[in-house]
Amino acid sequence: MNDRTAQLEATLTLGPVVPVVVIENAADAVPLARALVAGGAPAIEVTLRTPAALDAIRAIAAEVEGAHVGAGTVLNPADLDKAIRAGATFIVSPGSTPALLDAAEEQLVPLLPGAASASEAMILLERGYVLQKFFPAEAAGGASMLRSLGGPLPGIRFCPTGGVSTKNARDYLSLPNVICVGGSWLTPRDLVAAGDWNAIEQLAREAAALR
Template sequence: MSIEQKQKQIEATLRLAPVVPVVIIHDARAAVPMARALVAGGVPAIEVTLRTPAALDAIRAIAEEVEGAMVGVGTVLSAKDLRAAHKAGARFAVSPGVSPGLLDAADDSDLPLLPGVATAGEAMTLLERGYHHLKFFPAVPAGGHKLLGAWASPLPQIRFCPTGGISLTNAQDFLTLPNVLCVGGSWLTPADKLESGDWAGIERLAREAAALRGA
């Protein structure tokens, strides 16, 4: 699959909802009811981060059992991570930054990658390699919506999914920018709700996030 085809898949994924939940999951048994709650709330693209031993099992369970979910993998740092996530059933991959090895592995993989950048120079480097859709991370510490908005004019070819420090209270600052397709955030799946099995609460948070579209 060409980089152009994979970037089109990334764009389609980012346009599914205004927010991509960034999930840190410690118990894979929670993955399916959590994902069903997110999908029911109107947020079908789900990024499960490789920050816990349960992550790959969670991705596999969501991919196999949750209709309507577009499950992806986050915190991809290496070619090994990319291969394991693809094998588990991930539909897209997200990295906090990039390395030559990871980009080479992404070129050889059919798993679409959303690579992370924090500077205009990094964005330009990825643009040269055919990436037009990028993650801006860590969004708030790196300069927030004002910095990202300033990139819209000199880098009009690029669309972003900012992640890092974003919540319901500041998401709209990013979503109103012309170069932002969606935001990523962990507030939709807080640890206390995952641990207690409060799937109705997660669905409510997803509905609040989905309502940001077009606001």
């Protein structure tokens, strides 16, 4: 296991659920992250889907003790560079391209690349990625698909994301080839907009107890 893989494994095993967060207002980033950390979900994926995302990563990295902030929806080398400069300690992509993988191999910050099929997982495994995101999890076959992949691809562990919720998270977490799950249900838009950090902390506590 190389250093990047070990670093990523340490992050993904901090809790059973990695919150997948969309932040519209950078001012929400610090109190939101503090609530997640207090609830036991310290590995936080901030998706690069909004103009506020990089500022949010920067603020969490600088101000939230105990947070392990990552960047999600990283699509290309430019996204990768911006996320790392903002302070992301891990990178998540929905899929992979040769350009992105080449750029990631030049960085010390680990990448969790996405795969949705056996072929994609095998291509990533050839490049040394034994930790992969399974995305979009439910649409790509759900827990039964991952169970099937476990036989021929026992060396890969997945973080399924996409359609994962409190209703099916345990189905995934019970599989030996699942290291954790990614979920957006810990930070619903209405609670974030209302600044209800206590409710988000409680959702994080419930998620932390899933395994």
